[in-house]
Amino acid sequence: MQDAERLEVATRAAREAGQVALAHLHDPLYFQLKSRRDLLVGASLRVQDTIRDILARECAGDAFLAEEGPDDEPLPVDAEHLWIVDPIDGSTNFFRGLPIFGISVGYRDPNGFRVGVVYDPNRDELFSARSGNGAYLNGERITVHVAGEGEDAYDSSLIGTDLAGDTDGRVNGLRAATHVGNRMLGLVMLGSPALGMCYVAAGRLHAYFHLKLQLWDVAAAAVILQEAGATLTNGAGSSWLYSDGSYLATNGRLHGGMLRLLRAALPEANPKPGAASAR
Secondary structure (H helix, E strand, O other), X not given: OOHHHHHHHHHHHHHHHHHHHHHOOOOOOOEEEEEOOEXXXXXHHHHXXXXXXXXXXXXOOOEEEEOOOOOOOOOOOOOOOEEEEEEEEOHHHHHOOOOOXXXXXXXXXXXXXXXXXXXEOOOOEEEEEEOOOOEEEOOEEEOXXXXXXXXXXXXXXXXXXXXXXXXXHHHHHHHHHHHHHHHOOEEEEOOOHHHHHHHHHOOOOOEEEEOOOOHHHHHHHHHHHHHOOOEEEEOOOOEOOEOOOOEEEEOOOOHHHHHHHHHHHOHHHOOOOOOOEOO
């Protein structure tokens, strides 16, 4: 199956899953805490099953890696053909009825990350890309936005971020947010990293950073970002494929400055390259 066909399957899966999510927006079925600030919402499993069923039917033999997988199942990270899914990116927003969450479906083969779809069912906005073919929002080409020249680029730039769930990560995130927010036009916290990164790709934000994400948060958006002309690295400025969980996506022009701001804010917690691999 070619990338174009897989993109069509991913698009259909994300849209159908989005309708399941909307049907449960005020009826999450149940919730439980996976950790102090990490919710498992019952509706996520129904959304995830919708995506899994479509991929299993259309792409038989491909492996499936999702956020809400059973803890005792081995992760198929070395599979040649791998789908990486976050059924509801922004589960706290979803649980509280805040309409800021997305369905994230990414695909990787031995040549790298090839297909990415992030669907916002509340706004009916579908961000999509396949390697080498550009990035799109509802079928219209999108690219990053560069605000201003030189120092003016900082004063004209809107930055997105979100906080980690653990205490140390949250303290570091707040410190970084304060440091960045004092230098830029503004700072927003969205509660959905996948949408935050897609907003960089679409030119709505000029950068997005997070200090502790998982592969399913990033996989689909990474393809969209790169095809929209964005720069994506880990928090130390090395390849995003080798991250300790920190990620920085920018319009390119801001990247060096953002890295300096993050390093200045977190000198004792500066991410080291090569800590983990997304392959």
